[in-house]
Amino acid sequence: MANRIFGQIPNFPEGSSFASRAELSRAGVHRPTMAGISGAGEEGADSIVLSGGYEDDRDEGDEIIYTGHGGRDPNSGKQVADQQFTAGNKALALDKARGLPVRVIRGNMLDSKYAPKEEYRYDGLYYVDDFWSEIGRSGHRVWRYRLVKEKGKPVPVEDSLVASPSDRRAERVETTIQRLVRDTKQSRQIKSLYDYTCQFCGIRLSTSVGGYAEGAHIRPLGRPHDGPDSSDNLLCSCPNHHVLFDMGAISVNDDLTLIGMAGKLTLHAKHKVNSDHLRYHRVHYADTPTATTNTA
Amino acid sequence: MANRIFGQIPNFPEGSSFASRAELSRAGVHRPTMAGISGAGEEGADSIVLSGGYEDDRDEGDEIIYTGHGGRDPNSGKQVADQQFTAGNKALALDKARGLPVRVIRGNMLDSKYAPKEEYRYDGLYYVDDFWSEIGRSGHRVWRYRLVKEKGKPVPVEDSLVASPSDRRAERVETTIQRLVRDTKQSRQIKSLYDYTCQFCGIRLSTSVGGYAEGAHIRPLGRPHDGPDSSDNLLCSCPNHHVLFDMGAISVNDDLTLIGMAGKLTLHAKHKVNSDHLRYHRVHYADTPTATTNTA
Numbered sequence: 001m002a003n004r005i006f007g008q009i010p011n012f013p014e015g016s017s018f019a020s021r022a023e024l025s026r027a028g029v030h031r032p033t034m035a036g037i038s039g040a041g042e043e044g045a046d047s048i049v050l051s052g053g054y055e056d057d058r059d060e061g062d063e064i065i066y067t068g069h070g071g072r073d074p075n076s077g078k079q080v081a082d083q084q085f086t087a088g089n090k091a092l093a094l095d096k097a098r099g100l101p102v103r104v105i106r107g108n109m110l111d112s113k114y115a116p117k118e119e120y121r122y123d124g125l126y127y128v129d130d131f132w133s134e135i136g137r138s139g140h141r142v143w144r145y146r147l148v149k150e151k152g153k154p155v156p157v158e159d160s161l162v163a164s165p166s167d168r169r170a171e172r173v174e175t176t177i178q179r180l181v182r183d184t185k186q187s188r189q190i191k192s193l194y195d196y197t198c199q200f201c202g203i204r205l206s207t208s209v210g211g212y213a214e215g216a217h218i219r220p221l222g223r224p225h226d227g228p229d230s231s232d233n234l235l236c237s238c239p240n241h242h243v244l245f246d247m248g249a250i251s252v253n254d255d256l257t258l259i260g261m262a263g264k265l266t267l268h269a270k271h272k273v274n275s276d277h278l279r280y281h282r283v284h285y286a287d288t289p290t291a292t293t294n295t296a
Numbered sequence: 297m298a299n300r301i302f303g304q305i306p307n308f309p310e311g312s313s314f315a316s317r318a319e320l321s322r323a324g325v326h327r328p329t330m331a332g333i334s335g336a337g338e339e340g341a342d343s344i345v346l347s348g349g350y351e352d353d354r355d356e357g358d359e360i361i362y363t364g365h366g367g368r369d370p371n372s373g374k375q376v377a378d379q380q381f382t383a384g385n386k387a388l389a390l391d392k393a394r395g396l397p398v399r400v401i402r403g404n405m406l407d408s409k410y411a412p413k414e415e416y417r418y419d420g421l422y423y424v425d426d427f428w429s430e431i432g433r434s435g436h437r438v439w440r441y442r443l444v445k446e447k448g449k450p451v452p453v454e455d456s457l458v459a460s461p462s463d464r465r466a467e468r469v470e471t472t473i474q475r476l477v478r479d480t481k482q483s484r485q486i487k488s489l490y491d492y493t494c495q496f497c498g499i500r501l502s503t504s505v506g507g508y509a510e511g512a513h514i515r516p517l518g519r520p521h522d523g524p525d526s527s528d529n530l531l532c533s534c535p536n537h538h539v540l541f542d543m544g545a546i547s548v549n550d551d552l553t554l555i556g557m558a559g560k561l562t563l564h565a566k567h568k569v570n571s572d573h574l575r576y577h578r579v580h581y582a583d584t585p586t587a588t589t590n591t592a
Contacts, residue, residue: 006481007481041505042506085504090505093504093505094505094506096505097503097505097506097507097508098479098484098487099477099478099479099483099484100479100484173480173517173518173524173525174480174481175478175479175480175517176478176479176480177476177477177478177479178477178478178479178510179475179476179477179510179535180473180475180476180477181395181473181474181475181476181477182395182471182472182473182474183394183395183396183471183472183473183474184469184470184471184472185302185303185470187395188394188395188396191394203536205536205539205540205545206545207393207539207540207543207544207545208381208386208389208543208544208545209337209386209389209390209392209393209543210338210390210393211393212393212539212540212543214474214475221469221471222469228469229469238535238536239475239534239535239536239538239539240499240501240534240535240536242535243501243503243508243535244501244503244508247503247504247505247508248503248504249501249502249503249504
């Protein structure tokens with residue numbers, strides 16, 4: 001599609017209503033008149049419509065677990081085949097890699113307390129916080145996405161108590177969240193144990209206040225994964241390998257050999273890693289689940 | 297100090313009031329009875345009190361620009377010497393590196409619409425989003441910190457529409473923000489121009505949806521820096537070098553040789569970098585400003 005627009009569509013602020021899919025399409029807020037995902041694998045997804053199609057979708061308002069498309073019987077709506085990592089499914093994953101914002105539209109057919117009473121409503125910009133695959137209730141593989149509403153953004157304020165140090169006046173720059181790294185008490189302990197040295201590659205980023213590393217939860221925190229914040233579910237990682245791990249480009253076998261890169265995970269004598277969590281990561285995140293043979 | 301507590305103090309929720317500094321101290325919400333920063337350079341800062349001490353502080357509620365301590369004449373309160381990157385100043389910087397949360401307390405002497413009418417009020421947890429140095433109005437170097445209130449966190453919800461895939465029920469895990477990477481339209485273009493290859497080190501992180509890189513603004517967006525979102529103020533960086541650049545551990549000379557690491561910045565024929573912005577980064581962020589000789 002030419003001119004795919006990521007972000008707000010001029011003249012259609014958050015809260016705008018639309019009588020039909022055709023009207024949504026004409027406005028450019030969600031172009032396809034049938035598909036739930038507007039996107040292409042090489043461009044990203046610019047909008048989605050939530051209208052109750054998938055039983056596993058979950059809508060908490062500011063946080064949505066959304067199921068990818070494909071593999072359903074058009075008549076029964078039942079999942080009859082695996083979903084492929086192509087088209088809209090790949091497009092939504094690309095949004096995470098690229099930090100692209102997604103317009104979210106809710107329809108009145110949606111089974112959620114956040115659904116509008118009638119018509120369709122544009123509910124603002126979300127970012128794709130996570131994506132993974134799982135075997136759905138049908139026994140077929142589906143792709144799932146966690147979308148989180150943009151709200152961590154400090155609101156730009158027009159007037160200043162202090163003169164700007166620059167002649168250039170503050171401009172409002174539209175930003176979206178590409179990546180949000182969370183920290184926990186346990187992750188601080190693991191990072192300290194390794195002196196901020198990456199367990200994947202051995203690098204230690206050095207700054208004026210000491211080392212910098214991130215705690216990578218193997219089985220992610222939060223629903224639906226519900227990974228624990230415990231040391232056996234944590235790795236000390238440099239930001240590069242944290243990104244690769246979270247996106248499933250690298251993973252870890254039970255014998256600690258690495259998938260997606262050469263070598264073996266460094267493990268401190270005082271650190272035990274739970275192999276159930278490693279398996280969870282391989283199954284749900286690793287690029288090619290069939291290739292993650294358990295070698296232990 | 298033994299047992300420095302980062303995060304909420306039990307029994308003192310956000311909004312709690314305290315009659316005096318002594319009471320704040322006894323509660324453990326802010327231990328020192330005089331100092332504005334509670335912290336140590338090797339441990340981090342666990343709390344700060346805003347009470348109008350520094351004229352350059354700025355309070356926008358959810359976002360605070362806070363000035364470090366030291367170098368002031370105790371009688372006049374005037375800045376008479378450079379602030380050192382030690383004690384509380386280093387502690388607040390460490391919070392950024394480690395993702396440690398800071399309790400913020402506002403006092404009624406604070407010149408801000410967010411100040412309480414009387415006494416002291418605990419206003420919740422903030423994270424240190426940025427730190428830099430600048431020459432204050434006095435002509436002396438001061439350290440400054442942007443603190444942003446924790447609110448991007450999706451609220452955990454107790455009950456679920458879908459059964460948890462694990463036997464373990466979802467636990468509420470206290471997380472704080474260690475790092476938030478923002479994305480803009482211009483940064484997408486720069487990342488694409490370089491095909492997601494880091495201009496510092498030449499690495500290209502490869503994922504199932506293509507390359508991953510981040511757009512590093514040389515002069516940061518947002519006040520007080522007011523850097524523009526333009527290609528001449530952007531670099532395509534891997535996450536590791538983005539962290540190091542944002543924390544001033546590496547920087548770039550006008551001739552594109554690197555400070556803090558070997559080599560030279562890779563520059564695409566279609567990409568121009570503004571040397572004013574490079575100088576801004578060297579002056580305000582680079583570890584040892586006196587060492588950043590302009591070699592151009």
